[in-house]
Amino acid sequence: MRSPHLWFPYAQMETMAEPLAIKSAQGVKLTLEDNTILIDAISSWWCVIHGYNHPEITTAAKEQLDTLPHVMLGGLTHAPANDLADTLVSITPDGLNHVFFGDSGSVGVEIALKMAVQYHKNKGIQTKNHFIALKNSYHGDTCAVMSIADDDDSMHAKFQGFLPKQFFVSPPETSEAPINAALEELEYILTESADSIAAMIVEPLMQGAGGFRLHGADYLAAAQKLCHKHNVLMIYDEVATGFGRTGTLFAADQVSVTPDIMILGKGLSAGYLTLSATLATTEIYETFYGNPSNAFMHGPTYMGNPTACAIALKGIEVFKKDNYLDRIHAIESFLQRSLSTLVHDSIVDIRIKGAMACIEVIDPAALKGVQDFAQERGVWLRPFENYLYTCPAYIITDEELLKICSVMKGWFN
Numbered sequence: 001m002r003s004p005h006l007w008f009p010y011a012q013m014e015t016m017a018e019p020l021a022i023k024s025a026q027g028v029k030l031t032l033e034d035n036t037i038l039i040d041a042i043s044s045w046w047c048v049i050h051g052y053n054h055p056e057i058t059t060a061a062k063e064q065l066d067t068l069p070h071v072m073l074g075g076l077t078h079a080p081a082n083d084l085a086d087t088l089v090s091i092t093p094d095g096l097n098h099v100f101f102g103d104s105g106s107v108g109v110e111i112a113l114k115m116a117v118q119y120h121k122n123k124g125i126q127t128k129n130h131f132i133a134l135k136n137s138y139h140g141d142t143c144a145v146m147s148i149a150d151d152d153d154s155m156h157a158k159f160q161g162f163l164p165k166q167f168f169v170s171p172p173e174t175s176e177a178p179i180n181a182a183l184e185e186l187e188y189i190l191t192e193s194a195d196s197i198a199a200m201i202v203e204p205l206m207q208g209a210g211g212f213r214l215h216g217a218d219y220l221a222a223a224q225k226l227c228h229k230h231n232v233l234m235i236y237d238e239v240a241t242g243f244g245r246t247g248t249l250f251a252a253d254q255v256s257v258t259p260d261i262m263i264l265g266k267g268l269s270a271g272y273l274t275l276s277a278t279l280a281t282t283e284i285y286e287t288f289y290g291n292p293s294n295a296f297m298h299g300p301t302y303m304g305n306p307t308a309c310a311i312a313l314k315g316i317e318v319f320k321k322d323n324y325l326d327r328i329h330a331i332e333s334f335l336q337r338s339l340s341t342l343v344h345d346s347i348v349d350i351r352i353k354g355a356m357a358c359i360e361v362i363d364p365a366a367l368k369g370v371q372d373f374a375q376e377r378g379v380w381l382r383p384f385e386n387y388l389y390t391c392p393a394y395i396i397t398d399e400e401l402l403k404i405c406s407v408m409k410g411w412f413n
């Protein structure tokens with residue numbers, strides 16, 4: 001069914017399983033070429049937060065396509081980009097007042113890193129060219145962002161020698177774990193090396209592709225305080241956590257301080273078109289303002305694409321109008337009730353937060369065959385390494401959620 005010319009992501013092309021051919025998708029359901037219907041438990045790497053083909057968002061996209069599908073943002077502007085910048089500033093934590101659009105989560109993070117380095121250079125400090133990241137982090141697949149993914153990460157291990165070296169610290173093990181040891185580790189690195197560090201970057205509260213690991217808001221607030229003491233910025237990569245996944249509109253809403261830079265992607269454009277936004281505080285922005293040689297030298301071709309921006313605007317409107325946060329809390333309770341009591345020899349941890357549940361097993365072999373098992377029961381699950389997870393679209397019904405949970409539990413019982 002697959003073209004021999006098509007190269008697939010994260011896959012050994014010789015041995016990969018035949019991919020499922022999808023004909024159409026509606027709500028949380030994927031329809032295969034043979035008309036089989038599967039409930040999508042992971043919303044296409046957690047970006048399709050409104051479900052597939054959401055009527056209002058599809059209409060907004062079509063209207064924008066009929067008037068202005070694209071125009072460059074160099075020397076030109078348009079209502080969708082202006083309105084989305086205003087809207088993002090109004091819904092994100094106070095202080096993030098400036099928006100730089102990019103064209104994918106990875107690029108959004110690259111932009112944040114460049115911004116942090118240049119912030120210091122614009123202030124006359126030339127030596128701050130490195131970053132602190134969390135162990136088990138994932139920030140995308142382009143080069144600078146690969147360097148801030150965990151060293152031990154097998155995904156990017158081949159590129160050692162090519163990538164710049166960065167600093168890594170362990171976050172507290174769980175959201176409730178004592179934070180002292182984690183902060184001491186951070187303070188040690190800051191004390192030793194802050195002169196060469198531009199910023200610390202975190203996936204706040206929930207690390208996604210690194211295994212849906214949780215840490216607490218207190219850690220983030222304390223880490224930022226330490227960073228600022230050493231003239232190091234704090235960057236939140238909210239590409240996965242943004243738009244409700246952890247139970248608030250942004251994970252940052254659960255933390256008492258505003259980060260210096262924040263990146264949005266994935267759910268921002270609802271899985272329709274690729275878009276990212278890198279937001280910065282006024283303090284950051286002002287160092288780029290005035291002197292011509294301090295301008296920010298970045299500008300993707302599709303930056304602020306009007307269709308993507310129109311989709312994002314409609315998505316944000318629907319998110320509020322349809323009270324998604326209430327629904328996300330209901331999903332969290334449902335996941336707690338159905339999955340948190342699951343016990344099995346192979347399970348080491350079950351993590352649930354907002355509209356996310358992850359079952360971690362000791363050995364990846366314990367998940368071998370689960371994808372076929374789920375598929376035979378009408379559910380699309382795609383575990384990786386030791387993690388079996390669900391991140392459904394927020395429009396999912398209780399009945400559909402029950403089916404996902406039954407399949408996840410059924411695998412172990």
Ligand SMILES: *Cc1c(COP(=O)(O)O)cnc(C)c1O
Pocket residue numbers: 104105106107109138139140141203208209237238239240241265266
């Ligand atoms: C997916 C993801 C990215 C990368 O986004 P792309 O759009 O795939 O480039 C970056 N950071 C986090 C936290 C992500 O989950």
